[in-house]
Amino acid sequence: MAQETPDIIYTIVDEAPELARGSLLPIITAFSTAAGVNVETRDISLAARILSLFPDELTAEQRVSDDLAALGELVKTPDANVIKLPNVSASVPQLEDAVKELQSQGYAIPDYPADPQTDAEKAVRAKYDTVKGSAVNPVLREGNSDRRSAKAVKEYAKANPHRMGKWTAESKTTVASMSGNDFFANEKAATITGAQVGGAKIVFTATDGTQTVLKDGLSYGEGEIVDATYLSAKALRDFVKAEVASMEPGVLFSVHLKATMMKVSDPILFGHFVSVYIEDFLAKHGDKLDFNPNSGLGALEDLIAGNAEMEADLKAALAAKPPLYMVDSDKGITNLHVSSDVIIDASMPAVIKAGGIGWGPDGKAADTKCCIPDNCYAGVYDETVEYFKETGTLDVTTCGAVSNVGLMAQKAEEYGSHPTTFQAAADGKIEIVLDNGDVLHSHSVEAGDIWRACTAKKAPILDWIKTGIERFDVVGTGAFWLDANRAHDAELIKYVAPALKAAGKDIPIMAPREATRYTWVEMRAGKDVVTITGNVLRDYLTDLFPILELGTSAKMLSIVKLMNGGGLFETGAGGSAPKHVQQVEEENHLRWDSLGEFCALGESYNFLAATKGRPKAAVLGAAVEVATQKLLLEGKSPERKVGQNDNRSSHYWFARYWAEALAAQTDDADLAAHFAPIAKQLVDGEAAILDELQVAEGSPADLGGYYHADPAKVASIMRPSATLNAIIG
Numbered sequence: 001m002a003q004e005t006p007d008i009i010y011t012i013v014d015e016a017p018e019l020a021r022g023s024l025l026p027i028i029t030a031f032s033t034a035a036g037v038n039v040e041t042r043d044i045s046l047a048a049r050i051l052s053l054f055p056d057e058l059t060a061e062q063r064v065s066d067d068l069a070a071l072g073e074l075v076k077t078p079d080a081n082v083i084k085l086p087n088v089s090a091s092v093p094q095l096e097d098a099v100k101e102l103q104s105q106g107y108a109i110p111d112y113p114a115d116p117q118t119d120a121e122k123a124v125r126a127k128y129d130t131v132k133g134s135a136v137n138p139v140l141r142e143g144n145s146d147r148r149s150a151k152a153v154k155e156y157a158k159a160n161p162h163r164m165g166k167w168t169a170e171s172k173t174t175v176a177s178m179s180g181n182d183f184f185a186n187e188k189a190a191t192i193t194g195a196q197v198g199g200a201k202i203v204f205t206a207t208d209g210t211q212t213v214l215k216d217g218l219s220y221g222e223g224e225i226v227d228a229t230y231l232s233a234k235a236l237r238d239f240v241k242a243e244v245a246s247m248e249p250g251v252l253f254s255v256h257l258k259a260t261m262m263k264v265s266d267p268i269l270f271g272h273f274v275s276v277y278i279e280d281f282l283a284k285h286g287d288k289l290d291f292n293p294n295s296g297l298g299a300l301e302d303l304i305a306g307n308a309e310m311e312a313d314l315k316a317a318l319a320a321k322p323p324l325y326m327v328d329s330d331k332g333i334t335n336l337h338v339s340s341d342v343i344i345d346a347s348m349p350a351v352i353k354a355g356g357i358g359w360g361p362d363g364k365a366a367d368t369k370c371c372i373p374d375n376c377y378a379g380v381y382d383e384t385v386e387y388f389k390e391t392g393t394l395d396v397t398t399c400g401a402v403s404n405v406g407l408m409a410q411k412a413e414e415y416g417s418h419p420t421t422f423q424a425a426a427d428g429k430i431e432i433v434l435d436n437g438d439v440l441h442s443h444s445v446e447a448g449d450i451w452r453a454c455t456a457k458k459a460p461i462l463d464w465i466k467t468g469i470e471r472f473d474v475v476g477t478g479a480f481w482l483d484a485n486r487a488h489d490a491e492l493i494k495y496v497a498p499a500l501k502a503a504g505k506d507i508p509i510m511a512p513r514e515a516t517r518y519t520w521v522e523m524r525a526g527k528d529v530v531t532i533t534g535n536v537l538r539d540y541l542t543d544l545f546p547i548l549e550l551g552t553s554a555k556m557l558s559i560v561k562l563m564n565g566g567g568l569f570e571t572g573a574g575g576s577a578p579k580h581v582q583q584v585e586e587e588n589h590l591r592w593d594s595l596g597e598f599c600a601l602g603e604s605y606n607f608l609a610a611t612k613g614r615p616k617a618a619v620l621g622a623a624v625e626v627a628t629q630k631l632l633l634e635g636k637s638p639e640r641k642v643g644q645n646d647n648r649s650s651h652y653w654f655a656r657y658w659a660e661a662l663a664a665q666t667d668d669a670d671l672a673a674h675f676a677p678i679a680k681q682l683v684d685g686e687a688a689i690l691d692e693l694q695v696a697e698g699s700p701a702d703l704g705g706y707y708h709a710d711p712a713k714v715a716s717i718m719r720p721s722a723t724l725n726a727i728i729g
C-alpha cells in the first residue's frame with residue numbers, strides 16, 4: 001500500500017463490474033483529480049487473490065501484493081473510504097477454472113489439490129481454501145449494513161415499471177423444507193458472561209471415546225452470543241427423496257442454497273441433492289469414478305465425457321426423475337450443475353418476480369418446487385409465495401420502498417461460521433469447551449452430519465440496534481425480524497427488547513415469517529418499511545424486495561458504516577452478472593448498469609467531505625446525484641440489446657450530466673470554470689462519441705481471459721471512443 005491513505009479506494013474486481021470499471025474509472029479519476037481528490041485502486045479479484053498466495057512460484061514481474069489483507073486492515077481505521085464492487089465468490093469449479101486460466105497465461109501456480117494427500121498438497125490446499133467462497137466481503141465488512149434505494153431511483157422505478165410475471169391462485173409453485181432435525185431445530189445459544197469469557201475449543205468425541213480437537217484458539221468476549229447447531233445428513237436425504245417422490249406432474253424440481261457464503265456447509269447440502277437425483281447412475285458407476293457430488297453434475301459430465309455408456313446412463317438416470325429447473329436450458333445447464341450457479345438470494349426472487357416460474361429442460365416456463373432444506377429462513381420465501389398466490393402480482397407503480405439495517409459487523413452469525421463448520425467424521429458428539437472447563441454446547445451427531453458454531457459480538461449488536469432505531473425513526477414502519485422460538489434470536493431479543501424500552505420505542509419484534517407478511521402488506525399499501533435483521537436476512541431481503549420493486553438489486557445504495565469510523569460503500573446488493581460478460585464476448589454489448597456505482601460514488605464523496613472537511617468533494621458528490629437523476633429521467637441506462645444504450649454509452653451520458661452539473665453549480669467557482677468547457681465538449685461531441693462507442697457492437701469481443709483478462713484489451717473494448725477519451729484526458 002502507498003504510504004498515505006488515498007482519499008478514495010476503488011476496487012478492481014471480476015466479471016461485468018470489472019469491465020464496467022474499465023470505462024467508468026477513468027472518468028471518476030479525471031473528475032476527482034480536478035477537485036484535488038485522489039482515487040487509487042486495490043485489486044481484490046479472484047485472480048489477484050490467487051496470485052498473491054504464491055509469490056515464490058512467480059517471477060518478480062508476475063507477483064501481486066495481497067491487497068485484500070491491506071484493505072482488511074484499512075477498514076479497521078477511521079481513514080477508510082472504500083468503494084467496493086461485487087466480486088466473484090468462487091465455487092471449487094470456478095476456482096479450478098481460474099487456476100487453469102492463470103497457468104495458461106504463464107503463471108506457474110500449482111493445481112488446486114481436490115484430494116490432498118501429501119503435506120505439500122495439504123499446504124497448497126489450505127492456501128486455496130482462503131480464497132474460496134465468500135472470502136472478500138467478510139474481511140471488509142467491519143461494520144453493519146444499511147441498504148436502501150435512493151429516492152430518485154425508487155421514483156424512477158414507480159414511473160417506469162419493469163416487466164413482472166403474473167401470479168395466480170392456481171400456481172403450483174411451493175417452497176419445501178425439512179420437517180425437523182435441521183439447523184433451525186437443533187440450535188442452542190448462550191450469551192457469554194463472567195468466567196466464561198476467554199478461550200474455547202471445539203471437540204469431537206467419537207462413540208469409542210477418541211477425541212479430536214476440531215478447532216482450537218477460539219476466544220469469546222463478554223456479551224458475545226455463541227450458538228451451535230447441526231443438520232442431520234440422514235434427515236436431509238430422507239427429505240430430498242420424499243420431495244422428489246412427491247412431485248406433481250409438470251412441476252420443476254429445484255434447490256436453492258448459498259454455497260458461496262456458506263462455503264463449507266452448503267456445497268455438502270447441494271451434494272446430497274445431486275447424489276439422490278442420480279442415485280441410479282451412482283449405484284452403477286459410482287465406484288469407478290473419482291466423483292464428488294458436491295462438485296455438481298457439470299463436473300460429472302466433464303469426467304465421463306466420451307464414455308457413451310456412462311453418458312447414456314446419466315441421461316437415463318436424470319430422465320427417471322422429475323424435470324429439473326434449468327439455469328440455462330439452451331446449454332443444458334441444470335439446477336444441479338454447480339453449487340454456485342443457483343444462489344438463493346438471487347434465484348428465489350427471480351422465480352417470484354417471474355410469477356412463480358422457472359424454466360425447464362424443454363426451455364418452457366413452468367411452476368417450480370423450490371427446496372430450501374433448512375427452516376431458519378425458508379419461511380420468508382414460503383410466506384412470500386403464498387402471499388402472492390393470495391394477492392396476485394405486485395404493483396410496482398404504487399408500492400413502498402423496503403430498506404434494511406443488517407447485523408453484519410465482525411463476521412456476525414452464520415456468515416462468519418465457515419471456520420467453525422465441520423462434517424462429522426463418525427458418530428459421536430461435538431462440543432464447545434470453554435477454557436474454564438464449561439461445556440457451552442453439546443450435540444450428539446451421526447457421521448456426515450453438518451455441525452456449525454456462530455457468534456455475534458456485543459459491540460456490533462448494540463450498534464445495529466442503534467442504527468435500526470435511527471432508520472425506523474426516518475422510515476416510520478418496520479420491525480426487528482427475530483424469532484423468540486429460535487435459540488439464537490431469543491438471545492438477541494434479550495438485547496433488543498430492553499434497548500427499545502430504554503429508548504421509548506415501540507418497534508415490533510416479529511419472527512421472519514410473520515414479518516415477511518407484515519412487510520408485504522404494508523409496502524403494498526404504499527408505505528416505506530425498514531427490515532431490521534440479522535446477517536443472512538440482510539443478504540436475502542436486500543435482493544428479494546429490490547428485485548421485485550426495482551427490477552434488480554444492482555440499483556441499491558449499500559452503505560457499511562465501519563465500526564471504527566471509516567466508510568465502505570458497496571455497489572448494489574447483487575452479484576457480478578456472469579451472463580453479462582458472455583454477452584460482451586459474443587456481441588460486444590455490456591448491459592451492466594452502473595447505477596449502484598454512481599450511488600456509492602456520491603456517498604463516498606459526501607463521506608470524504610463530512611469526515612475530512614473537503615468541500616470540493618461535497619460539490620462532486622452533489623453533482624453526481626444530479627447526474628444520476630438526470631440519467632434516469634432521460635432514459636440513458638443500459639438496455640439489453642445490441643444497438644441500444646449499453647454500459648459505455650450510459651457512462652458517456654453520466655460524464656456529460658456530471659460535468660454539466662459541476663459547471664452549473666455555484667458553490668465552487670473554480671470547479672464550475674474547470675468543467676464548463678468539458679461539459680461543452682461532451683455536448684458538442686455527442687454524435688461522434690456515440691458513433692464511436694457503437695462501431696464494434698454486434699461482433700465478438702476478445703477480452704484475453706475471463707478471470708484474468710488482458711488490461712490492454714479490456715481498455716480498448718471498454719473505451720473505444722477516441723473523442724471521449726481525449727475529452728476525459
Ligand SMILES: NC(=O)C1=CN([C@@H]2O[C@H](COP(=O)(O)OP(=O)(O)OC[C@H]3O[C@@H](n4cnc5c(N)ncnc54)[C@H](OP(=O)(O)O)[C@@H]3O)[C@@H](O)[C@H]2O)C=CC1
Nearest residue numbers: 086087088089260343346552554574575576577579592593
Ligand atoms: N457483493 C458481492 O460481492 C456479491 C457477489 N456475488 C457473486 O456474483 C456472481 C453472480 O451471482 P448471481 O447470483 O448470478 O447474481 P447477479 O446479481 O450477478 O445476477 C443476477 C441477475 O441480476 C441482474 N443484474 C445484476 N446486477 C446487474 C447490474 N448491475 N445491471 C443490470 N443487471 C444486473 C442480471 O439480470 P439479467 O441477466 O436479466 O440482466 C443478472 O443476471 C457470483 O460469483 C456471486 O458469488 C453475488 C452477490 C453479491
Ligand SMILES: O=C(O)CCC(=O)C(=O)O
Nearest residue numbers: 089134137260261539573
Ligand atoms: O459475498 C458473497 O458471496 C455475496 C454477498 C451478498 O450476496 C450480499 O451481501 O448481498
Ligand SMILES: [Mg+2]
Nearest residue numbers: 345539543573
Ligand atoms: Mg446478496
